[in-house]
Amino acid sequence: MSIMGKFKETIICLKAGRVTLPYPAQPQIAPPTFRGRPIFDAAKCIGCAGCANNCPAREILVFDPCQEVRILKYLGRRCTYCGRCADVCPEKAITMSKDFETGTGSIGDLQQQLELFMSTCQRCGRCFKKPSVLEQLKMTGYRLDDLRDERWIFRSQSYLEGEPLVDDIRIELD
Amino acid sequence: MLKNLCKKMFARSLWVYHANSGGCNGCDIEVLNVLTPYYDVERFGIKLVGSPRHADVMLCQGPAMRSTVKALQRAYEAMPAPKLVFAIGSCACGGGIWFDTYSVLGPVEKAIPVDFYIPGCPPRPEAIVYGVAAAVGLVDKKTAPVQIKQLELPIPRYHPGDLRGEGELVVYEKVEKI
Numbered sequence: 001m002s003i004m005g006k007f008k009e010t011i012i013c014l015k016a017g018r019v020t021l022p023y024p025a026q027p028q029i030a031p032p033t034f035r036g037r038p039i040f041d042a043a044k045c046i047g048c049a050g051c052a053n054n055c056p057a058r059e060i061l062v063f064d065p066c067q068e069v070r071i072l073k074y075l076g077r078r079c080t081y082c083g084r085c086a087d088v089c090p091e092k093a094i095t096m097s098k099d100f101e102t103g104t105g106s107i108g109d110l111q112q113q114l115e116l117f118m119s120t121c122q123r124c125g126r127c128f129k130k131p132s133v134l135e136q137l138k139m140t141g142y143r144l145d146d147l148r149d150e151r152w153i154f155r156s157q158s159y160l161e162g163e164p165l166v167d168d169i170r171i172e173l174d
Numbered sequence: 175m176l177k178n179l180c181k182k183m184f185a186r187s188l189w190v191y192h193a194n195s196g197g198c199n200g201c202d203i204e205v206l207n208v209l210t211p212y213y214d215v216e217r218f219g220i221k222l223v224g225s226p227r228h229a230d231v232m233l234c235q236g237p238a239m240r241s242t243v244k245a246l247q248r249a250y251e252a253m254p255a256p257k258l259v260f261a262i263g264s265c266a267c268g269g270g271i272w273f274d275t276y277s278v279l280g281p282v283e284k285a286i287p288v289d290f291y292i293p294g295c296p297p298r299p300e301a302i303v304y305g306v307a308a309a310v311g312l313v314d315k316k317t318a319p320v321q322i323k324q325l326e327l328p329i330p331r332y333h334p335g336d337l338r339g340e341g342e343l344v345v346y347e348k349v350e351k352i
Contacts, residue, residue, distance in 0.1 A: 020214040024307040042322040077268025080295035103292045103305025112320040
């Protein structure tokens with residue numbers, strides 16, 4: 001009986017086969033519902049900064065160095081791939097790719113920076129009126145996020161003296 | 175340099191210690207998923223150990239939090255000398271989606287030096303396998319910073335010489351961009 005049992009066990013073990021994926025040697029395709037990191041298309045982007053306003057992790061910075069140029073910088077450090085930027089984009093310039101192989105030695109490798117040309121009104125030269133308080137909360141007008149320190153500045157006039165910045169990540173250890 | 179260090183120091187195997195400093199357990203489950211027979215990372219010699227004193231690599235999940243940052247630093251100091259830290263998940267890489275709340279101090283690199291980042295929320299088990307394999311030097315990394323400038327300014331300019339009347343319509347012969 002016991003010998004037959006051992007034979008049965010052997011047959012079961014031989015039948016089971018191998019389940020391990022040959023992953024790093026052969027590519028693996030993500031399932032269709034998977035959202036990877038967002039890819040920004042500079043040709044379609046109109047620079048409305050809707051993605052920056054909707055990003056829950058505040059990972060998209062917008063900086064206006066002058067009237068015509070707007071710099072849009074995606075950092076990708078704490079991006080959760082929620083897809084809200086792609087959802088809100090009116091021109092479908094952001095696509096959530098299936099790219100999950102983003103392991104990297106330096107976190108700056110995930111950045112994408114677009115330098116966009118913003119056209120102005122041909123009559124007045126400028127299309128912004130002075131924002132109300134509600135519009136300041138919605139952050140229309142100039143955006144002056146801190147690109148060097150990679151910080152998102154909460155209001156468009158926060159660079160003025162006396163206004164506190166949203167201090168990104170300051171550690172206090174005792 | 176990291177690759178050379180890995181090849182030199184960790185030629186045979188990596189023993190990983192799995193430290194969660196306040197994450198949501200999503201990345202924990204993915205890391206444990208990597209150790210299952212399906213993704214079997216023991217073929218690369220990676221083994222999960224229970225103590226930081228036995229470990230070569232610390233896998234960090236979750237941000238550095240006010241209550242756990244000291245424990246994280248003590249666990250890092252307890253590891254023997256050639257040591258690596260992998261930050262797994264968005265929280266460990268950049269502070270997570272609650273990066274500006276009271277209890278979250280920020281990414282893990284604010285407390286301990288991080289050598290390799292695997293972003294994702296949570297990263298797929300394949301992404302973790304890929305990141306570890308890329309750190310050890312089995313595969314090449316694929317990401318690089320992207321910087322795009324619009325060189326041609328997309329404003330159409332109409333010359334009056336190119337206008338042509340066609341009934342009621344006015345047709346522009348050519349549209350050039352400045």
